[in-house]
Every structure is written in structure tokens, then in C-alpha cells.
Amino acid sequence: MSANTIRKAKKLVENGGVVKIEDDLFQIKSSSDPEKSYFVTSDSCECPGFKNFYKFHHGKGLKANCSHLEAIRIFKEETSD
Numbered sequence: 001m002s003a004n005t006i007r008k009a010k011k012l013v014e015n016g017g018v019v020k021i022e023d024d025l026f027q028i029k030s031s032s033d034p035e036k037s038y039f040v041t042s043d044s045c046e047c048p049g050f051k052n053f054y055k056f057h058h059g060k061g062l063k064a065n066c067s068h069l070e071a072i073r074i075f076k077e078e079t080s081d
């Protein structure tokens with residue numbers, strides 16, 4: 001995963017762009033369009049980057065990632081205690 005993805009993810013968490021809805025369901029603001037948000041779980045995301053990953057890397061056994069999934073990971077770490 002690129003450093004840019006992690007940087008974006010941190011920013012989303014810092015700016016309050018991550019809202020927990022249920023145990024494994026989060027609503028995360030799009031970093032490119034503040035009007036937009038995505039529903040994200042710990043292993044899936046609605047954003048185009050995530051969907052395209054599987055389109056381009058289908059069947060290679062890779063796990064897709066995006067700044068939103070990464071944001072959840074950071075969010076959980078910060079709120080785990």
C-alpha cells in the first residue's frame with residue numbers, strides 16, 4: 001500500500017470523516033468529494049478504487065485496499081482502549 005493511501009486515511013480519521021454505524025459498518029467521507037461518503041466494512045468498500053482493484057487484479061489472490069479500509073484500521077487502533 002502506498003504512503004499516499006496511509007496519509008489520506010490518517011487525514012480522514014483526524015478530520016472526523018469516519019463515523020461508526022455498527023460494529024463492522026462505518027460511513028466514511030470521500031476525500032475527493034466532501035458531499036460523498038461510502039459505507040465501509042473491515043474488508044469491503046463501495047469506492048471506485050476498491051472495486052477497480054478487483055477488476056484489474058481479479059483471481060490473483062490479492063486483497064484490495066483503499067484509503068477508507070485503511071482509515072477504519074487506524075480508527076479502530078485509536079479507539080481500542
Ligand SMILES: [Zn+2]
Binds near residue numbers: 046066067068069
Ligand atoms: Zn474505499
